Amino acid sequence: MPFYFRLSGPAWSAIVLFACSWLVLVGPAWGTHIVGGEMELVHGTGDAYTLQLNLYFDAANGSPSALDGELTASIFEKSTNRRMANVLMPLVNNTFVNYTNPACVKSTLSTRRLVYSRAIILAPTIYNSPQGYYVAVERCCRNNSISNIQSPNTAAQAFYLEFPAVVRRGQPFIDSTPRIFPPLADYACINELFYYDFAGQDADGDSLVYDMVTPLNGNSFSDLPKPAAAGPAPYPLITWKPGLSTANQIPGAPTLAIHAQTGRLTVRPTDQGLFVFGVRCTEYRGGEKIGETRRDFQLMVRSDCAINTKPSLALLPAPTGRLAYRPGRDTLRLVPGGNRCVRVLFTDADRNSRLSLSLKAVNFSGLLPNFTTATSGAVRSPGAPDTLTATLCFPECIDTKGKVFLLDVVVGDDGCSLPKRDTVRVAFTAMRPPNSPPRLSTTAVPTLPIRARIGDLLSFDVIGTDPDNDAVQLEMTGRGFNPADLGATLSQGTQGAERRGRFTWRVDCRAVGPDSVFNFMFAAATSPCNERQAASVTVPIIVSYRNQAPTLASTLPLAKAAEIPLIELPLGQRYTATFTGIDLNRDGLTLTATGSSIDGKEGFDLAAAGMRFEARNGTGTASGTFTWDVSCAAANLRRSLIVTFQLVDATCKPLPQVQRVQLQVKSPDTLAVKLYNVITPNRDGQNDYFRLPDLPPNFCDARFGSLKIYTRWGQQVYESTDREFRWPGQGTGGVYYYYVTYTDGRKYRGWLEVIP
Template sequence: MLTLLRFPVAHNRLHFLLLLVCGFFARQAAATHIVGGELDLQYQTGSTYRITLNLYFDALNGNPGALDQDLTVSIFEKATNRRLQNVVLLLSTNTFVAYTNPACTQLSLSTRSLVYSRVVELPANIYNSAGGYYAAVERCCRNNGINNIVLPGNAGQTFYLEFPAVVRNGQPFVNSTPRIFPPLSDYACRGDLFYYNFSGQDADKDSLVYELVTPFNGSSNPAEPKPAVAAPAPYSLVNWNAGLGTQNQIPGNPTLSIGRFTGRLEVQPTQIGLFVFGIKCSEYRKGEKIGEVRRDFQLKVLNCPSNTPPEMVVLLPNNPRAYQPGRDTLRLQPNADRCVRLRFTDPNPNSRLSLSLNPVNFAGPIPTFTSITQGTVRTPGSPDTLVSQLCFPACLDSKGKVFFVDVIVADDGCALPKRDTVRVAFTSVPVPNGAPRITTTASPLPLRASPGDLVTFDIAVTDPENDPITLTLAGRGFQATAVGAQLTQGLSGNQVQGRFSWRVPCPTSTQRLFEFELNATGSPCAERQKTTVVIPVQVEYNNRPPTLTSNLPAALNAEPIVIRRGLGGIFEARLEGLDADLDQLTLTAAGNNFDLAAAGMSFVPTNGPGRATGLFRWEPNCDQVALATPLEVTFQLREATCSPVGQQRTVRFEVVSADTLTFLPPNIFTPNADGTNDYFELRDLPPNFCNAEFADIRIYNRWGKQVYASTNRDFRWDGGAMPAGVYYYLIEYTDKRRYKGNVTIAR
């Protein structure tokens, strides 16, 4: 019997077995029970690995007292057999192995899958031997009913695997052992071919090679069925019965074999009984063997009820004659009948038949059953013969070669279905297929447009054979969606109809010609047929900058224009913008960090395509002086186009005092009462201006002593009793302006 692990946990069954274990004496742990199993080592992360033992337990004949709650795995260095660590593996799951075909269940077969597992550390500073490592678990004993080895009830099993160093050339060398699966619990029938896919997978995608090996016995025995730790290699082998060996493990014609690269097991047993066998799966990376896993299993051979294979007949197209394998070759031509009729039956009563295909030497489109693929014969209400039809695709092209396809009928017999296969040879010339056709309303070409224009045209796609069509849009040297082009489409009968639309954007480069590709693709028989139509769109765009004129004075160099005005007047300026391309123009005026209205300013624009005008007015007042900031106004002309070229003027406005005379105070007076120049007075003082008003005057002698002061703008100083000489004055205004000078008293 062949078995393999399945993982779901049957907690109720496990609990029941554990209770049974507690009721048995320790000596019963040596009872025969082992069906087979293997070790498994899988990389986790860093230096962490999970090591697992899958042990298969005879649920009918095995003694429950031999069901262990833990087993110990020992890890050794291959080059020296030095023991590195012992790891106790705990029982994690206990499940039954199911039959491949439950209808073929035999009460004499029942196997449990026991899984023992633990996370282990394999640090790089320890596991770095170039020769690699091996792990082993020893346990006794095998099933006493095994028929191909000597004293099977006394034979133990050594579960064994090899793995490489975890570091090479100073770099991590990550590897997981191959996992051999899927599970198998079926039996074989004497005289019938037994086959099964026994291949595995490798997480590292290493190459796997399979071969038969003699199972390990090891050092466990009925006296010591469960050694505390495994002994180091070498391990003794089981002893084959006379006439049997590694390459002849099960009596058969042919005997047991396994595909070196496929992992397919085959045997046609000639004796009934229970037979143990061993396989080794080696893994190779870049041509170098880096590890191996050994697995022992058992195959039970039974006398099965006679099962006559089903029969298949293939009838030629438009011909009642049956197809003769090896003599006939179907010649499939365009527009001819490409179907063959199938008649299949089974002489056994209540036989359920199913059809399948196996392409032998070709890939691609395969024939299909256009009628039934399964049914029951020779049961009340059912026919004795079933009829179906197999049709070859119209597009299948054998390119002059002879293709082979196996037409298979299988029954539902045990242990494995019986089959009848008709290998059909054929050549196939596909039905001619035309490429899709594209028509558009885009005319004349190239289409011409300017930025902002909406370009649209309609598209129609047809296919001569009404094959499914895919219509796509692409740009040559650019992505159509990136520039905003859209393609909407839908089906109308056997046509694809679409509409192209593109709002021409402002150019972001010097590219002016945009070539859009319409691709219609049909896929008959998975061979793409493509038709391409190119629609060029010429974008016409050459922007001329607008001009801005005004009655403002011209600026010198890069300095702003300066306009000076006194209080009480009104200043007006007219501006005009013109654009030869008739783009929309906009004139604006903005104060730099101040509000125009707060400074007595206003701007009224009249904007439009190709021309914009504006009237600026300024009425100087004291509020502007109070702003205490440069009154700079920027006039800007903007155009609505792709690459606008702006025009602007910056004008500085200054409020000045109305007094334009030079302040020249007298510097001598003669207080001699002759009625001429008797006083020191300043009739031409700078006038009061907004918040700048006369504050006071103070007069000092040569030693800095104040001799006169007045807050009266119309003061008159007669010199008092001061002697003749030079005196100094200081005049201050409320805006902190100061005027200094000297005056001489002449007596």
């Protein structure tokens, strides 16, 4: 897991870093043999970035003790030079830089690439300055033997990078600075043209422009080669030797230059030595500059290079012809049926020279010619010929569409320090052979449109052919729908010269919707020369869907308006109802019965209430029988019971039919409850006891619970659980209160006056 620094201000104390920097210094500060380098800032995810310094070190002459284990980068706000943070970057990679041509290796030139890196967080609430920010790393000192600057042993370096704010015009602005600059590991030779691709790449597709700049010296010095942190800009420049400048950094004819768009370095040096130079890569988005990267590097110019003769190249347009192609005067015209190959003759005056051919499109992209024979080999060595021959053929699919295309045919040798090349620029026009489109037919055509109903199985064939015998592929799409979402398939295979497909669709409920017309589109496609050609056929399929509601008849009482019919029966009775369902569409029918309370919120199990329902479901018809054995099982539920009977047709859009009935257990007939209020316990046989003979009788679980009698002061004087209780009073007159409860929660209250 990477470790991030959240950069919200100066991240470390300069005093601490100053002390740490001196701990890693070993030996004298001068002669660190730093070759050059550049910085990168790469976006990860969200606010996460990686800050990186690529430092190049002279491995042939430098001491390993001069390698730093970490370096400190300082971030500043451009508009104010305010220090935002110091970032300690550890060394994370150390590798050698390879020569372009390994055979040209010189022991005096060996370069290491050191990578210092740290993951950081650029918070949008902090890094939002419109003019952006810059990062710098300062380090002293350069190589002692540099030829084109004053006092190289005390000259320092400032590695510099500019980047934009992470918020621009109120919106997130994500940018990765240019990177992947190829490091220079080769040397140049006096009076020989030196070239090198020095361009970087940009992950965001921004425009990159290159120019030569004077390298930065910075503020570090030999007594403090590794400052605790970089100082703010501006940074002093190195001092050129007399006669040299930004525009003339390496003496030459021509002097060192870089192509503004391609980043290609070129120089024909006239002096031997080790030369430092500076290149700037400026980044643009939408025509607006958003950042820049500066790169310092060194180029060694040698005078002891072996003489390398430039190879030569000739093209013979006709397979047996002897007249060479004349660049700038001749144009190859490639027509269908004509010759599309040329012979390439390439040679070199040097012995043991190994040559190789390559191609480069100048004003077009896409398909290139190809060599049908060997493109490399040795010349003038024992047993090797003086001249090599290759065959270059233009594929039939190349079509210039009336324009003249330019192609560079290049031969290069393996000479040092860099290969020498000879180029023949070939102008050509090419016409593609005529090609007929494919053809498509279907066995469904005579019956169009196809009419179907839910449940039908549809199938027909589609047949694709091509007059030119190009490979045919069958395709199926739907106008406004995906056939696979409906379950439609197209299987295909090749039979002779035909590509045959079988369309299959079992029409189901997925085809029922507001639009019942489905236009299936079939295509026979070919790709001659990677250009699509197709023939198409549309097959409309109309899906019909009609559904009549089933009917449900029963022996239940007829309902009045929106009321649910009530059936009230005493204990011990049996009730039976029969049901019959009919569907004219012959859809499958299902009869069900479910129990609920009168408000529909609480259900009940039919069997727990002594009820059962037996259904006989089928296609087009269904029947059922409901039976209720009236018992205390239903009465003990203590609520009105609703049974819902539903008949559902098995179709895409069912139209269920419902009937309901309310069932209730009839309680035994009882007189109106009479609550007595006076007794006269005088033993005259008249009203001597307090009794309540007219209380409701016991019914299933609804039974008499208890009677309690209280004085007017709340003191309980009597209690009984016998519904036939007889209370004679307390012997003295007065007013009493009684309280009767039943097990089903019913309660009766009253008062009683005792008159002696």
